[in-house]
Amino acid sequence: MINIQNVSKVYRTDTIETLALQDINLQVAKGEFLSIMGPSGCGKSTLLNIMGLIDEPSSGQVELDGRGVSDYNSRKTARFRNEQLGFIFQSFHLINDLSVIDNVELPMLYRPDVSAKQRKELSAEALAAVGLANRQSHFPSQLSGGQRQRVAIARAVVGKPNIILADEPTGNLDSQMGDEVMQILIDLNENMGTTIVMVTHDERMAQKTHRLVRLFDGTQVV
Amino acid sequence: MFKNYLKLAFKVLGRRKFFTFVSLFGISFTLMVLMVIMAFLDTELGANAPMSEADRMVLMDRVEFKTQFYDTIYQVDSQLVAGKMTYDTVNFETEEAGAMVSQGSPGLKLFRDHLEAVEPYEHFAAMFRRSFDVFQDGRKYSLSAKYADADYWKILDFNFLEGTPFNSNHVESATSVAVVTDRMAREFFGTDENVTGRELTLSGRTFEVIGVVERSRTSSVFTRADIYLPMSTADNQTLSSESLQGPFRGIFLAPSVNDVKQLQDNLHFAGRNVPIPPDMDDFENITIKAFTVEEKYAWNLFFDDEVKKSLSKFRWILFGTLGFFLLIPTLNLINLNLSRMVERSSEISVRKAFGADSRHILVQFLFENIIITLVGGTIGFLLALLVIYLINQSGALPDTILSFNWRVFGISLIICLGFGFLSGLLPAYRMSRQQVADGL
Numbered sequence: 001m002i003n004i005q006n007v008s009k010v011y012r013t014d015t016i017e018t019l020a021l022q023d024i025n026l027q028v029a030k031g032e033f034l035s036i037m038g039p040s041g042c043g044k045s046t047l048l049n050i051m052g053l054i055d056e057p058s059s060g061q062v063e064l065d066g067r068g069v070s071d072y073n074s075r076k077t078a079r080f081r082n083e084q085l086g087f088i089f090q091s092f093h094l095i096n097d098l099s100v101i102d103n104v105e106l107p108m109l110y111r112p113d114v115s116a117k118q119r120k121e122l123s124a125e126a127l128a129a130v131g132l133a134n135r136q137s138h139f140p141s142q143l144s145g146g147q148r149q150r151v152a153i154a155r156a157v158v159g160k161p162n163i164i165l166a167d168e169p170t171g172n173l174d175s176q177m178g179d180e181v182m183q184i185l186i187d188l189n190e191n192m193g194t195t196i197v198m199v200t201h202d203e204r205m206a207q208k209t210h211r212l213v214r215l216f217d218g219t220q221v222v
Numbered sequence: 223m224f225k226n227y228l229k230l231a232f233k234v235l236g237r238r239k240f241f242t243f244v245s246l247f248g249i250s251f252t253l254m255v256l257m258v259i260m261a262f263l264d265t266e267l268g269a270n271a272p273m274s275e276a277d278r279m280v281l282m283d284r285v286e287f288k289t290q291f292y293d294t295i296y297q298v299d300s301q302l303v304a305g306k307m308t309y310d311t312v313n314f315e316t317e318e319a320g321a322m323v324s325q326g327s328p329g330l331k332l333f334r335d336h337l338e339a340v341e342p343y344e345h346f347a348a349m350f351r352r353s354f355d356v357f358q359d360g361r362k363y364s365l366s367a368k369y370a371d372a373d374y375w376k377i378l379d380f381n382f383l384e385g386t387p388f389n390s391n392h393v394e395s396a397t398s399v400a401v402v403t404d405r406m407a408r409e410f411f412g413t414d415e416n417v418t419g420r421e422l423t424l425s426g427r428t429f430e431v432i433g434v435v436e437r438s439r440t441s442s443v444f445t446r447a448d449i450y451l452p453m454s455t456a457d458n459q460t461l462s463s464e465s466l467q468g469p470f471r472g473i474f475l476a477p478s479v480n481d482v483k484q485l486q487d488n489l490h491f492a493g494r495n496v497p498i499p500p501d502m503d504d505f506e507n508i509t510i511k512a513f514t515v516e517e518k519y520a521w522n523l524f525f526d527d528e529v530k531k532s533l534s535k536f537r538w539i540l541f542g543t544l545g546f547f548l549l550i551p552t553l554n555l556i557n558l559n560l561s562r563m564v565e566r567s568s569e570i571s572v573r574k575a576f577g578a579d580s581r582h583i584l585v586q587f588l589f590e591n592i593i594i595t596l597v598g599g600t601i602g603f604l605l606a607l608l609v610i611y612l613i614n615q616s617g618a619l620p621d622t623i624l625s626f627n628w629r630v631f632g633i634s635l636i637i638c639l640g641f642g643f644l645s646g647l648l649p650a651y652r653m654s655r656q657q658v659a660d661g662l
Contacts, residue, residue: 052575054575055657055658075579075581078574078577078582081574081575081577082577089662093571093572093662095569097233097234098226098230098233102226102229106226106573107577110577110578110579110582116225159576
């Protein structure tokens, strides 16, 4: 499903060169739930961004769903992200000026073949799946942290992507809400067969996934 | 998708109220000024009654008699030969030293004998203006009267509130009939209704009112008057003058817009070939000026020898002013928009992460900016209506009645959209290039 081969990432400024990732080789199978752990600054989010086509590797190859994506132009990359990938961020990144349902339908806005009515129906379904059917017209500022992350999950899954990339999805939540969010991800993986790659600092959460990869100073140690 | 953008545009407007106030104030004030300027230009130069056919009109109210003086300048070589100075004239040249010019309005004879035969035109009317002081009910009224041919009413489509214009029979038989404006009717008769049939006396001659027209909105001297009288009812001395100069104006209606240039050229040519009358034989040549409506307006401002030069200055100043009024607030808005959009870099990255490409972001921000501009434009439109009302009420432009018609509205709407597009394009383009990872 995800095939990372010899991927390195170097950030360059005029005076400094920072090696964020070095020769990473990683394969994630279809339906797998993988967690990535490591200390701050070890390159976890960079690796996730490269898998999500949000960032480009300095060298190496990335294959997603059997397709080499290195030579995709920006429009094709955007379409691939829209159809195949879903993102969950630590700080939710909801658009505060939009209602919950408008936030959830955001990925569907960029699918020209989906009508406005279908968008609303799919978004309502996704919200119901995360237990927020009665919060459609609320705004993010009216929700708790756990509810916001559930909205973010609904947004990530509304387009039925094959892969979900979650960057510390429980990082800003207390343990109870963190557990609730984690359970939603596990259900998604088990019931829908969605491949999930999750970056986390939380050993307890990582233990609930199928496989754990550890990074240290940009290199893969486990 | 656009519904989503629309919701967001209004949310963004409501989020930062001071920013929104500054932004909307700039937009609405700018557009208000532009709309008032557009309304003014449309009233003065646009195709509105009574000058609905302004594009086909050629106006003639200047004739110039001129004699050019030249100086002869000799270049003389001199040299000393055998103790004596010798002179040798080797060259001479002439240059313009001055001119004797007499310019003013044409006499009726110039039109009747020389210019009415020029083609192509559909209608021609000569006219001249005279002031009257009229005493009625112990009050003095100063009236501006226009004596005109019957075809005057075929060229200028005044809005008749009641009655009819005078016709060729009235003119041929010098019937004492008059057409008055609604304003004059109100001031003189106390009403602008049922005025036809009433009488007024000008310089001892009594005229019957046969029509009431809406007062001309433009300041053009070709249309402006309080009362319109048949040409033949003017005093005989003015009408029978043999002079090529006089108090007259002429207005030609070309068959089509494409014929206007030809008509102007033919009039100029005919003017150059008018024989100099014996009483003006100090002059060598005659030049007449046949203007389009816009040329006449421009020439009245700058009085250049060449009409095209006045027109060019007028257009430069006009478009320069409009451009300046648009440029400064546009640059300001670009700056404001950039700071507003930078605040939303996280949203842009989220949208891109979920499938938006640069084009979507560009369209979204342009759309939002155009919506904001249209809101500002609506406020500007209402302010413009208020300002136009106040200008008309105050009499600041005594001979012009500004109005806001659909054409001005359409042009203003285009300016609004252009303003929104221009002020949003650069910021939207910059933000659309943002890398996804930068905002997360």
